[in-house]
Amino acid sequence: MTNLSIEMGGAGRAAGKLRRGRVPLGVLLAGLILTFMVVCALAPGFVAPYDPYAPDLLASLKPPSWAHIFGTDQLGRDIFSRVVHGASYSLYIGLCATALAVAAGIVIGLSAGVAGGVIDLALMRVIDVLLAFPGLLMSMAVVAFLGTGVTNILIAIAIASIPGYARIVRAQVMVVRTSGYVEAARVLGQPPMRTLLRHILPNTVGPLIVLSTLGIGSAILQSAALSYLGLGPKAPTPEWGLMLSEGQGYLRRGWWVGIFPGVFATATIISTTVLGRYIKALTDGRA
Amino acid sequence: MTKTVARGLSLLLCGTMLAAVPSFAQDAQTGGTLRVVTYEPLCLDQNEGSSRNTQTALQDVYDRLVSEDLEGQFHPWIASEWAISDDGLSYAFTIRDGVLFHDGTALDAEAVRVNLQRWVDDKGAGGVPVESVAVDGNVVTVTLKSAYSPLLHDLSEPVLGFVSPASIEKYSKEDRCTGGPDITVGSGPFKVVARTSGQDLILERNDAYAWAPENAVHDGAAYLDRVELRFLTEDAVRVGAVESDQADIATGIPAIAVEDVEANDSLTLLRTEQPGIPWSFWVNQSKPALADVKVREALRIGVDYPSLIEAVFLGTATPAYSALTPGISFGYDAKLEGSWSYDPAAAAALLDEAGWVVGSDGIREKDGERLSLVSLSAVNWNNQQRELFAQGIQANLQQIGVEFTREVLDFATVDARFKANEYDLVDTSQSAAEPNLLFGAFQSEQLWETNTNWGFVNDPALDAELEAALATTDRDERIGHYVKAQEIIKDNAYLIPIANPQVLIAVNNRVQGVTFGTSGQVGSYYDVWLQQ
Known part of the structure; x- marks a missing residue:
């Protein structure tokens, strides 16, 4: 949210390229990677050659080969299959946490922006306090309170990202509230609720949706970070962050155990960010 | 089977001391600081809480009545001799003269009684059926309700090291658990000079030490000037510390690091079956x-x-x-x-x-x-x-x-x-x-x-x-x-x-005389010395 101004530079260029009718290679690549991840998440059995949980002790800690393209871990489980199965956790947490945060952000931001006065003041001060905490620290605190597990880290990440979205919605409402069409609606005697839902909300949410595509990447990163710290799903769940932490002890003996989950997580996060920035540039270009 | 174990252990010891064995006592050099990376003890007053990790850190601060060797034989230590009644119900220990705690007070029969009584009162003597502990002159008599043959073994455990009664009286349980100079007071070859909870425990040679157990390799004060114990919980960090020569001994080597330690020319991996x-x-x-x-x-x-x-x-x-x-x-x-x-x-x-x-x-x-x-x-x-x-x-x-x-x-x-x-x-x-x-x-x-x-x-x-x-x-x-x-x-x-x-420990080759204790912990640092 703070790097809004930084992204402006790239926005014009991307929009320019679009006008020439070409999609940049990077964006194409990001799209392909994400499509692959979505397929992995929806139909892991289709992509993965092995059972991600089945140990094969005769094939423990084997380097990448044709039989196991990403190698095997110490219990002989196929890393590629585990990484593929891990996609669903990361995408699920990333999407749901962001959706939850956006929804809550809209409610809070709208209430503050429209109501104004004391309510605005109170809500925004609370948001300020929450904003003061680094996101990861905030979600760790929430996990400490709720307990570990997939659903709980999802909620924790959502809570930690609400303040940012709420702030943006409120700022947007402030702008829209004094715009001509809202004034007009009011003068025409539209009931306040109708004005809110028909005029203010649609004009506020647009930019937010675009921003949230950028948020998905950081939500995935946070979920991997929390799992890495042992706050997410429990072993033997093939979650990327968890696999990374399990693999770190084997870096010298079997680098592939930790590297591949890390590569998948990184590729997914970068791809969502690249795609999010592209969509943002598109909409900026149009505006 | 005990024989094979003993043989395995002596092989291990040979591996580490081979060069020094023929003229061990003469060759031992005095001085130097031994840096150990290990786990933090649960509590520095072992009567209040103990673990094998505790023993590694504290066995050189506190002395015990008798010393057990790896073959299960017992040797005089603070008790110069002992007599067991025929029915196995009464153990009379004669306490050695002239033993002093680090604070200068005497480790006499009365101090032994105070310590044993504390063990009976606070810990139910760890399940030992103790009837009474009595003092007569320089003899401490432990009377049992029923025969209990492992008593000497229990008394030789690092957990039963003697703490200065003056320190027990002066400091609270919490203070003694955290420990520190003047608080953690024993009579052993090393005394506590600095302690940072969660970080380290620094020991210095006790120059007055003249009451080593009979089965120790040498007499008198310890060889090392200082022993610095640093507490690192991450396996990989401990291995890294000893590999980069920031430590001389690392305990708890994980299986995945064994190959690396063995391949390192300046390190020796010592291993023993955990008893x-x-x-x-x-x-x-x-x-x-x-x-x-x-x-x-x-x-x-x-x-x-x-x-x-x-x-x-x-x-x-x-x-x-x-x-x-x-x-x-x-x-x-x-x-x-x-x-x-x-x-x-x-x-x-x-x-x-x-x-x-x-x-x-x-x-x-x-x-x-x-x-x-x-x-x-x-x-x-x-x-x-x-x-x-x-x-x-x-x-x-x-x-x-x-x-x-x-x-x-x-x-x-x-x-x-x-x-x-x-x-x-x-x-x-x-x-x-x-x-x-x-x-x-x-x-x-x-x-x-x-x-x-x-x-x-x-x-x-x-x-x-x-x-x-x-x-x-x-x-x-x-x-x-x-x-x-x-x-x-x-x-x-x-x-x-x-x-x-x-039990796996990595030891730098300049460290001589490292052994294992009876319960698989790193043995006493009393006989350990550094090649300079």
Whole structure:
């Protein structure tokens, strides 16, 4: 949210390229990677050659080969299959946490922006306090309170990202509230609720949706970070962050155990960010 | 078997001291600082809380009555001699003259009595049936209610090191646990000069030391000027510290680092079999499913323990078949080795026979109850290898229709779960040189309030063997009873042994004279010296 101004530079260029009718290679690549991840998440059995949980002790800690393209871990489980199965956790947490945060952000931001006065003041001060905490620290605190597990880290990440979205919605409402069409609606005697839902909300949410595509990447990163710290799903769940932490002890003996989950997580996060920035540039270009 | 262990150990020692052995005493050099990276002790006053880690750090600060060697023989230390009555109920220890605590007060018979009485009052003497502790001149007499043959062993344990009574009186329990100079006061070859909780413990030579145990290599003050113990919980960090020469000794080397340490020219890897009870499952027989010996047996043959050991422990553990490890000072029953092997079909058949039928989700059921087992372990009993191993157990058991989950919790939570009887299995290992460890783990009255019979084992035949082994001091007779006890435990699957762990430490080659203590901890630093 703070790097809004930084992204402006790239926005014009991307929009320019679009006008020439070409999609940049990077964006194409990001799209392909994400499509692959979505397929992995929806139909892991289709992509993965092995059972991600089945140990094969005769094939423990084997380097990448044709039989196991990403190698095997110490219990002989196929890393590629585990990484593929891990996609669903990361995408699920990333999407749901962001959706939850956006929804809550809209409610809070709208209430503050429209109501104004004391309510605005109170809500925004609370948001300020929450904003003061680094996101990861905030979600760790929430996990400490709720307990570990997939659903709980999802909620924790959502809570930690609400303040940012709420702030943006409120700022947007402030702008829209004094715009001509809202004034007009009011003068025409539209009931306040109708004005809110028909005029203010649609004009506020647009930019937010675009921003949230950028948020998905950081939500995935946070979920991997929390799992890495042992706050997410429990072993033997093939979650990327968890696999990374399990693999770190084997870096010298079997680098592939930790590297591949890390590569998948990184590729997914970068791809969502690249795609999010592209969509943002598109909409900026149009505006 | 004890002979093989002894031989293995002497081989190890030879490996480290070969160069120095022929003229060891003359060659030893005085001076230098030994830097050790290890785990933090639970509490610096061992009467208030102790673990094997505690012993490593504190065994050189506190002296004991007698000293036990690796062959299980006892030698005079603070007690210059002792006499045991014929009925085995009375032990009279003559206390050595001229022993001083670091604070200058005398370690006399009265100080010994205060310490022993404290052990009886606060700890119930750790299960030893002590009737009274009395002083007459320089003789301390311990009278027992019933014969208890491992008494000398118990008194030789680092846990029973003598603390200056002046310090006990002056400082609170909390202060003594945290410890520090003037608070942590013993009479040993090293004294505490600095202590930062959570970080380190710095020891300095006690120049007045002239009361080394009879079986020590040398007399007088220790060779080293200082011993700096730094506490690092991360395995990889400890290994890194000793590899980069920021430490001279690292304890708790993980299996995955063994190859690297062995390949390092400036380091030597010392290993020994951990004496005690192997890493095992205690099986809670108060749960109906596990009260059935068929189910317990299925858990024993339904997991491919040997292959998992090879894959996970990489040669730093061996498959376990007995309730005692081969490293125990005496009584290990080698006949039990290979008593069973992995046979998932037979395991499934046993469960079928016991009435557990595979349900719709692949997990067996009986009378509407699923065969779902929870194993508890405490954070400080756990390590990365055990965690990985448990995933393998889970996958194997899944195949025979048993759902297995392992929970690793902090000690307070585990303690509460034990008290509430909310567990099916407990996985841990126990370390001590004395096979009497079995009494605390399996005798019918030794439940969690007082000891570690987590399985609620209640077997009169087993009780009889364990009690008979305490009543005699005859070593061969005791071995006979413990061998029978191990057989009973195996026949009834009261315990499911998983692996015999090894204790691994990495030592820089300039450090000479490092040994293992009786319970598999790093031995005393008293005889250790640095080549300069």
